[in-house]
Amino acid sequence: MRSAIAAHNIDMIYPNVVSPVHALKDVSLEIADGEILLMMGPSGSGKTTLLFVLGGILSPTRGRVVVRDVEITNLDRRQKARFRLKHLSFIFQGFNLFKALTARENVELVLHARGMRARPARERTQRLFERLGMTRQLDRLPRDLSGGEKQRVAIARALVAEPDVVMADEPTSALDAENGLAVTGLLRELARERGATVLIASHDMRIAPFANRIVQLNDGRL
Amino acid sequence: MVVLARKNLFADLPRFIVALCAVIFAVTLLTVQTGIYNGFIRSTSLLIEESTADIWLASKEMAFLEVTLPLTYARLAQVRAVPGVARAEPMILRPALWRGPHDTLNAGRVIGFDPNGVLFAPGSVGRAELRQLSQPYTFFADASQLRALGARVGEAGSIGGYRARLIQLTHGTQSIVSPTFLYTSLETANAYAPSALSFLTPTNEARPAPLTDSDSITFILVAARDRNKLARLKGALERAIPGSRALTKQEMVAMTRSYWLQRTSIGFALTLTALLGLIVGAVVVGQILYVSVSEHLKEYGTLRAIGAADSFLYGVIMRQAVYMAVLGYVPSLILSFLIAAIAADRGVVIQITALTAGVVFVLTLAMCIIAAAFAMQRVVRVDPAVAFA
Incomplete structure (x- = not known):
């Protein structure tokens, strides 16, 4: 199967006044196209750092990252941003919805950032909300949504632009058990429908059954 | 976005x-x-803008509109005789001291012009109203100056010892850099002029005398027969009236504005x-x-x-x-x-x-x-x- 993401010998050292922090140590990892990979590990094990590096948000101190045949470690800041916009999307621990925007506008914003015009963006968002069974929430502000609904909107935002890779950082940490499982199931379902590769960083064991593969990070090592 | x-x-x-x-x-x-x-x-430059004259003739020493030396009234006839002059009217512009009906004093500037003329009128006052200025010792002033004058329309004060009655208000005609403009007829302005700053010799003549050749005026406003030949007419006027300076209306405006901008x-x-x-x-x-x-x-x-x-x-x-x-x-x-x-x-x-x-x-x-x-x-x-x- 084709590799969606390949990381080779990644080292990540955060400079620190007292002593540098070695967050990732010689990490190599390959994730197949369409795979759902769960990265597990305790807090401080380097899960989020690895997500940053694989998503082109941080440049590793050493090593190479290839996403969809593009070595993103060679790209400059603007090129990385363009690459992320075209191929990747993120689901954040705290949902990161724009407080002043409705659920619909939060999702449409990603399409506008990609240059899509208002009308097609609105139609695509509408279809996705219908698929999620959330049409009643379309025009609600985040403050009027429950935690589960917020994460559903965040998943819609991550998938509306049909990215190749979805990266989720602790997607269930702000949710209760029932909602946590429901949104992870939804994420898997929608990712499969759209053929997206999913990379989840979490220490929540309950979502393990949703993954094709689980990797464990401990003290920056796989 | x-x-x-x-x-x-x-x-x-x-x-x-x-x-x-x-x-x-x-x-x-x-x-x-x-x-x-x-x-x-x-x-x-409001006063200049209110005129329809093409050329303003003044003393050669003129610094700007309100600082100049006089011309004699006799020059008016000479100007009228210059080829290319369609019409010429005199104007008097002199400082004055106004004493209001309640004895308040205020600096003024007497502007004497021909109420039957066509080259100057203050604001949008009509010809019929202008002719009221033929009454001796009467004047118009801008509505904004009522407080400074301490008088209402119909009330009289004095200018240099002569009676002066406010008979009509104008609107938007007062320069903010000048003392109160007191618009009056040439004859009245001429009567006010010699004793403008003096209250020592009050006079009560029934009617001001017509101007004679030796009387002083300040400007001669000129309408040209051909507005395309103003430069030539200016030259002709300056040659005909020694010690004079002829400026087009635009030049007069520019000179006055420039003076105030540089000075203030x-x-x-x-x-x-x-x-x-x-x-x-x-x-x-x-x-x-x-x-x-x-x-x-x-x-x-x-x-x-x-x-x-x-x-x-x-x-x-x-x-x-x-x-x-x-x-x-x-x-x-x-x-x-x-x-x-x-x-x-x-x-x-x-x-x-x-x-x-x-x-x-x-x-x-x-x-x-x-x-x-x-x-x-x-x-x-x-x-x-x-x-x-």
């Missing part, structure tokens, strides 16, 4: 209103200052105040936008994480700046017109032209966009990793 810019801006309404007040303050200050400048410039430094003072207003506005708008960005840092970090281009982020802030500029500009303009109307009642001309309004709008936009530059820098420097914090 548009929705995000608008909603983020309006999300904190009190702060938005503070920013808007800053824009309104800055723009109103700028508009009113520019209007005062325009009004001042226009005001200095008002342009510099008004520009400085307007600039301060702009700086205050820019600082407040900049600070509000910067704080807004700082408070939405995680949201902008999220946009950076998903790969939104710098131009997209700039666009959001830029739109917020434009919203502030437009929403601040409109009430400012209304406010400025209100201030101008109130000032006009007190004789201060604040002239807000379409050009002024256009230039002020461009400056308002520039002020808000420059103010937004700091916020834009903050946004593009946001680390996308903050989205994961």
Whole structure:
């Protein structure tokens, strides 16, 4: 199967006044196209750092990252941003919805950032909300949504632009058990429908059954 | 992008209103200052603008409209004889001291002209009303000067010992740089002139005498037969009247405006105040936008994480700046017109032209966009990793 993401010998050292922090140590990892990979590990094990590096948000101190045949470690800041916009999307621990925007506008914003015009963006968002069974929430502000609904909107935002890779950082940490499982199931379902590769960083064991593969990070090592 | 810019801006309404007040303050200050400048410039040459003469003939030593040496009345006939002159009318412009009906004193400037002439009329006063000035010792004054004169229409005071009765008001004819203009007939002006600064020898002549050749006048207003040959006519007039200087109406306006601008430094003072207003506005708008960005840092970090281009982020802030500029500009303009109307009642001309309004709008936009530059820098420097914090 084709590799969606390949990381080779990644080292990540955060400079620190007292002593540098070695967050990732010689990490190599390959994730197949369409795979759902769960990265597990305790807090401080380097899960989020690895997500940053694989998503082109941080440049590793050493090593190479290839996403969809593009070595993103060679790209400059603007090129990385363009690459992320075209191929990747993120689901954040705290949902990161724009407080002043409705659920619909939060999702449409990603399409506008990609240059899509208002009308097609609105139609695509509408279809996705219908698929999620959330049409009643379309025009609600985040403050009027429950935690589960917020994460559903965040998943819609991550998938509306049909990215190749979805990266989720602790997607269930702000949710209760029932909602946590429901949104992870939804994420898997929608990712499969759209053929997206999913990379989840979490220490929540309950979502393990949703993954094709689980990797464990401990003290920056796989 | 548009929705995000608008909603983020309006999300904190009190702060938005503070920013808007800053824009309104800055723009109103700028508009009113520019209007005062325009009004001042226009005001200095108002008297010249009210004339329909093509050429003003004055003493060669003239510094500007109100500082010149006299000509003799005999020159009028000589001017009328110059080929190319269609019409010539004399004008007297002299300082005067007005004593009101309640003994208040006020500096004035007597402007004597031919009420039956066609080359000068104060404001929009009609010919029939002008002919009232044929009554001896009567005058017109601008409505804004009633308080300074301490008199109402119909009341009489004195100028240099001669009775002087205010019989008609004009509107928008008073220069803000000059003492009260007292519009009267040539004969009355001539009678007031010799004793203009003296109250020691009160006189009660029934009627002022007609001007004789030896009497002094200040200007001769000339209408040309052919307006395309003004340069030639000017030369002919200066040759015909030794010691004289002929200026077209535009040259006379330019000379007078230039005198006042150089003498008063008002342009510099008004520009400085307007600039301060702009700086205050820019600082407040900049600070509000910067704080807004700082408070939405995680949201902008999220946009950076998903790969939104710098131009997209700039666009959001830029739109917020434009919203502030437009929403601040409109009430400012209304406010400025209100201030101008109130000032006009007190004789201060604040002239807000379409050009002024256009230039002020461009400056308002520039002020808000420059103010937004700091916020834009903050946004593009946001680390996308903050989205994961």
